Amino acid sequence: MSDTSTTPLRWGIASTGGIAEQMTRALRTLPHAEVVAVGSRSQESADRFASEFDIERAHPSHTDLCADPNVDIIYVASPHSEHHDMTMAALNAGKHVVCEKAFALNAAEAGEMIESARRNNRFLMEAMWTWFIPAVVDIRRRVNAGEIGEIVSVDADFCLDISDPDGRHRQADLAGGALLDLGIYPLTFPCFVLGEYPDEVKAIGRLTAGGVDATVAGVAAFPSGALSTFQTSLDAVSGLGARIVGTTGRIDVDPPFWFTSSFTVHSLGADPQHVEMPSEGLAHEAAHAMERIRDGHIHSNVVTWDATLRTMQLLDEVRQQVGVVYPSER
Ligand SMILES: NC(=O)c1ccc[n+]([C@@H]2O[C@H](COP(=O)([O-])OP(=O)(O)OC[C@H]3O[C@@H](n4cnc5c(N)ncnc54)[C@H](OP(=O)(O)O)[C@@H]3O)[C@@H](O)[C@H]2O)c1
Structure with a gap:
């Protein structure tokens, strides 16, 4: 892992949708960030994204992105249903993770993700960019x-x-x-x-x-x-x-x-x-994540793990009141 203050942090982008594009553009504006890889469910989409943003390596699966030894931190930019498994895979592969909001499907998943960050001693933060604007x-x-x-x-x-x-x-x-x-x-x-x-x-x-x-x-x-x-x-x-x-x-x-x-x-x-x-949009949260990693932390002191868990508990409570249960929760 590159963790000195002079070495750029090497980002891998997990998924090739709308917010992945925006984050890649934001990372480009940060002096100590490099986007070195992208992972997608298809080689074709990974190649398209890599070519558009001039990214060195395009992986045809999340597993391959996680196995890339030259990636330090993975930005999870998939639908909410995929956040838990993709984050767990990245943390277990020794990567730091910034995961899009909503952080998970529910609070139980969020708790497992946080526990995994603790166990793997890797940085994990919910990408609640508003709190850095x-x-x-x-x-x-x-x-x-x-x-x-x-x-x-x-x-x-x-x-x-x-x-x-x-x-x-x-x-x-x-x-x-x-x-x-x-x-x-x-x-x-x-x-x-x-x-x-x-x-x-x-x-x-x-x-x-x-x-x-x-x-x-x-x-x-x-x-x-x-x-x-x-x-x-x-x-x-x-x-x-x-x-x-x-x-x-x-x-x-x-x-x-x-x-x-x-x-x-x-x-x-x-x-x-x-x-x-x-504001510089998504760049603020990305800069914060990198600063925390460089300072040796595995969590944010702005979007804390406690805040993320309480947000998920709130979402669970509101979903329960309005009657939304996702298929995987049945
Ligand atoms: N911070 C913000 O301002 C902001 C704005 C918009 C969205 N978001 C959040 O970012 C996340 C992604 O949103 P988005 O708008 O970028 O979504 P999107 O445009 O639909 O892209 C999602 C991407 O996820 C990947 N993916 C992985 N598993 C998938 C599956 N089973 N079905 C469909 N796609 C799958 C796909 O990329 P591949 O085909 O390459 O695998 C897809 O392009 C969500 O959590 C959302 O809430 C945040």
């Missing part, structure tokens, strides 16, 4: 500093019109549904901003004929007393913004709230303050 980090700082007083409520929505019946979003066996893909953002945005997880959540959902959640709306209650509302859907496009309301003001987060570059602070008795903070 500069504007989001600054919003959390302002909330913690009491700029808008005690927090009363946080509201966020993430609804897109994703109608393709054959796409992964609507496939139960790929752990589709709005919640794991989109709803995870409005559900966990208040957790990050408030620095706590809810002790109660109530949700109602409408399911597709195929048994995944098309729309979910809910409310969560936090130990501090704050309430949050969240809404997610595959059937319509929402405003994609977020609002944080406190006893002495509010913060309006401009869309898309989960990687926003601007927000407005409204404090009682003061002129609104509009703040612009551009």
Whole structure:
């Protein structure tokens, strides 16, 4: 493994879909990252991806990618149903792993993945990129500093019109549904901003004929007393913004709230303050993962294992309330 501060970390990209492309582009912008390999379920797709991004080695299976001795860290960018097995294989092969959200199918799988990282002494992090976006980090700082007083409520929505019946979003066996893909953002945005997880959540959902959640709306209650509302859907496009309301003001987060570059602070008795903070997208989380690895850690201190487990427990609870059970859970 290359682990000195002068040697670039060598990334392998597991899967060749949309977010894999975005992450590969983001890694290209980082000075100490090299994308050296890609793995796909087919040689053809691996070759296409490798050629597009000028990647040295194209593997026709995840097993081959994991066996590549010149890969230090694997980015798992497959559908949710595949995260557990692909992450376990990579960790058992001695690779560090950054795994896309939703981290797993359920909390039980997430617990096994974390245990495997511990056993193999390898870095593992859920790719919750929102928690590294500069504007989001600054919003959390302002909330913690009491700029808008005690927090009363946080509201966020993430609804897109994703109608393709054959796409992964609507496939139960790929752990589709709005919640794991989109709803995870409005559900966990208040957790990050408030620095706590809810002790109660109530949700109602409408399911597709195929048994995944098309729309979910809910409310969560936090130990501090704050309430949050969240809404997610595959059937319509929402405003994609977020609002944080406190006893002495509010913060309006401009869309898309989960990687926003601007927000407005409204404090009682003061002129609104509009703040612009551009971001480098996925590069922030990747840079953080590499820094943690270089410093000898096997977990993130931002997206902690505890946070990931609690996120999965929340998702499990909401799925249970709306009646979504994936085929592999039956
Ligand atoms: N952070 C973000 O902003 C963001 C945005 C979008 C999605 N995501 C997350 O990233 C993950 C992937 O999303 P995506 O939008 O990139 O998905 P996608 O475009 O559908 O690509 C998923 C890829 O996974 C691979 N795969 C492995 N097993 C598969 C299976 N059984 N069925 C279908 N594909 C399979 C395929 O690549 P091969 O054919 O090469 O094997 C496929 O191209 C999800 O966890 C999603 O929630 C994150």
